Each structure stands twice: as C-alpha cells, then as structure tokens.
Amino acid sequence: MRGLTKSFGRTRVVDALTFDVRPGHVTGFLGPTGAGKSTTLQMILGLIAPDSGTALVGGRPLAAHRTPAAVAGSLLTTERMLPDLTVAGHLDWIVRLSGIAPAMRRKRIDEVLEQVGLSVSRGQRIAHLSLGMRQRLGVAAAIVSDPAVLILDEPLNGLDPEGITWLRTFLRDFAARGRTVFFSSHLLTEMALTADHVIIIRSGRLVADLSLDELRAQSQTGVSVTGPHLAPLVQSQRATGRTVTTGRTTALITGALARDVYRDSVRLGVDLDELRTLEPGLEDVFLELTRTPTPATNAEPGAHAEPATNADPAAHAAPETKDN
Numbered sequence: 104m105r106g107l108t109k110s111f112g113r114t115r116v117v118d119a120l121t122f123d124v125r126p127g128h129v130t131g132f133l134g135p136t137g138a139g140k141s142t143t144l145q146m147i148l149g150l151i152a153p154d155s156g157t158a159l160v161g162g163r164p165l166a167a168h169r170t171p172a173a174v175a176g177s178l179l180t181t182e183r184m185l186p187d188l189t190v191a192g193h194l195d196w197i198v199r200l201s202g203i204a205p206a207m208r209r210k211r212i213d214e215v216l217e218q219v220g221l222s223v224s225r226g227q228r229i230a231h232l233s234l235g236m237r238q239r240l241g242v243a244a245a246i247v248s249d250p251a252v253l254i255l256d257e258p259l260n261g262l263d264p265e266g267i268t269w270l271r272t273f274l275r276d277f278a279a280r281g282r283t284v285f286f287s288s289h290l291l292t293e294m295a296l297t298a299d300h301v302i303i304i305r306s307g308r309l310v311a312d313l314s315l316d317e318l319r320a321q322s323q324t325g326v327s328v329t330g331p332h333l334a335p336l337v338q339s340q341r342a343t344g345r346t347v348t349t350g351r352t353t354a355l356i357t358g359a360l361a362r363d364v365y366r367d368s369v370r371l372g373v374d375l376d377e378l379r380t381l382e383p384g385l386e387d388v389f390l391e392l393t394r395t396p397t398p399a400t401n402a403e404p405g406a407h408a409e410p411a412t413n414a415d416p417a418a419h420a421a422p423e424t425k426d427n
C-alpha cells in the first residue's frame with residue numbers, strides 16, 4: 104500500500120497508510136477499535152475505493168488480475184453466508200466463480216473441507232453451524248482457489264482453544280510455503296504466538312511496522328521495589344541515568360536488572376519488602392504505541408501485499424461494513 108487514504112464524510116478513517124506485507128511471513132494487523140483496520144482490508148481487496156493512494160498486490164489492483172480469486176483469498180465476515188446453503192454448497196458456488204475446472208471442483212472442495220476439519224459437516228446447513236464452524240468454513244472459502252495471498256479479518260472470533268491452535272498452525276504452514284498471510288485480531292496474546300511481523304495503526308495512521316522481537320524491544324524491562332525508606336536507592340538509580348517512578352512506598356525502575364537493584368539496596372542498607380521484574384508483554388507495548396502518536400518504525404509509507412513467487416501477484420484488502 105502506498106499513501107492509502109479514505110474518509111467517510113468529514114471523518115478521516117485511513118490516513119496516508121504505507122506498508123508492505125511480505126511473502127513467507129504471517130503479518131498481524133493491530134489497532135484499537137475504530138483504528139481503520141477493516142476499512143484498510145476492504146480497500147486492499149477492492150471493496151471500497153480509496154480517496155487517494157493505492158493498494159496493490161504484485162504491482163496491480165486485485166480487480167485488474169485475470170483471476171483475482173487465485174491471487175488473494177479473504178475472510179472478512181461470516182454474517183453474509185446464505186443460511187440455507189450446505190457447507191459443500193457454499194464452497195461449490197465459490198469454486199464456480201473462481202474459475203476452477205468443473206472436473207476438479209468436487210476434489211478441491213473435499214480437500215479444503217479436510218484441511219479445515221469440516222468433512223463430516225459437508226451436508227449441514229450453514230444456519231445450523233456454530234460460530235466456530237462458520238469461521239472454519241470462511242477459511243475454507245478463502246483457500247479453495249489455492250491463492251497466493253490470504254487476508255483475514257478477525258479469523259479467531261468464535262474459535263474454541265482447539266480451533267485457535269488449528270488456525271495458528273494452518274497460517275504458519277501456509278506462509279512457510281512462500282505465501283503471504285495478513286490478518287487482524289484483537290487477541291494480542293494469540294497474535295504473539297502466530298505472527299512473525301506486525302503492522303499497528305492508530306486513528307488510521309501507521310505507528311509501527313516491526314517484527315515481534317522488535318516490537319517487544321520497544322518497551323524496556325523494569326524492576327518494581329517496595330519498602331519503607333527507598334529514597335537512597337531511588338537517588339542511586341537516577342544517578343545512573345535510569346528512569347524511576349515513585350509512589351509512597353514503591354518505585355518502578357525502568358531499564359534495570361533485578362540483580363543490580365538488589366545489590367544496590369544491600370550496599371546502601373535499604374530494606375526491601377518486595378522486588379519484582381516487570382516483563383512487558385505484547386499488550387503493554389500495543390497500548391503504549393496506540394495511546395501516544397508514534398512515528399512509524401522500519402516502515403515505508405503505504406502498504407503492499409506481495410504474493411508468493413510461484414503465484415500470480417495481486418492482493419487487495421476487501422472492505423467490510425464493520426471497522427475494528
């Protein structure tokens with residue numbers, strides 16, 4: 104994507120977004136509710152027209168490809184599935200639109216139902232499926248044309264722990280074959296277990312374009328201490344250049360190791376009631392980045408989704424009415 108911008112009325116929802124989504128990686132898309140994630144995905148898929156900028160895969164809009172479904176598969180919502188269709192019937196009309204040869208359609212449907220664990224439910228009507236089963240069917244629909252790029256909006260919604268583990272493994276295996284995965288989620292802990300790289304936006308603007316390791320490094324480890332008379336320890340820590348935040352009987356020392364703080368407390372004769380290492384998680388870093396406007400790191404303004412080298416490069420993010 105390059106300079107992607109979209110407003111609804113006077114509200115700027117996506118503001119000059121630029122980033123790349125690389126093949127061979129699982130890239131997570133994060134941002135608070137209303138940040139513009141769903142609108143961005145919809146513009147990538149060509150479901151919403153941007154006011155300015157471009158959203159391309161392999162240098163072209165998705166709609167400009169001869170067989171867009173073979174380039175990018177997507178799951179934005181399960182709410183629009185026709186309730187009276189069966190699981191196999193839902194996939195059948197998708198494979199017909201995808202240009203799959205008639206002789207291969209039944210075989211391909213059987214393959215993807217096996218992949219997503221719905222083989223025994225092929226004759227069941229969508230109206231009778233649980234939310235988790237509809238999510239699995241949505242993934243099946245996204246991959247039935249064997250695309251190079253997979254774009255998913257909140258695919259973990261409704262999945263039980265077994266389903267989440269299954270999807271995590273599936274996405275990582277998909278990317279390991281040199282393909283591209285771009286997915287949004289509010290489950291930040293799961294994002295940390297699934298994604299290699301994250302794109303974070305705030306108010307429609309890019310605030311981070313980083314690997315998971317780089318993201319965690321954005322927030323330093325701290326040491327929390329509690330005691331009746333901490334003043335000498337606080338002064339010694341500040342003298343070393345560390346940032347210290349104090350309460351009446353507590354202090355938070357940023358960028359320190361617990362062993363060094365303990366040694367200083369012994370040397371200074373400061374009694375401690377408690378000493379703890381505070382290790383920031385992905386949620387902490389996410390909240391820190393999305394609370395305060397932060398310049399993009401390692402990011403090139405704009406976003407492109409690049410498909411696998413052995414596939415027709417073209418991936419656009421499709422619009423969805425809800426915006427996460």
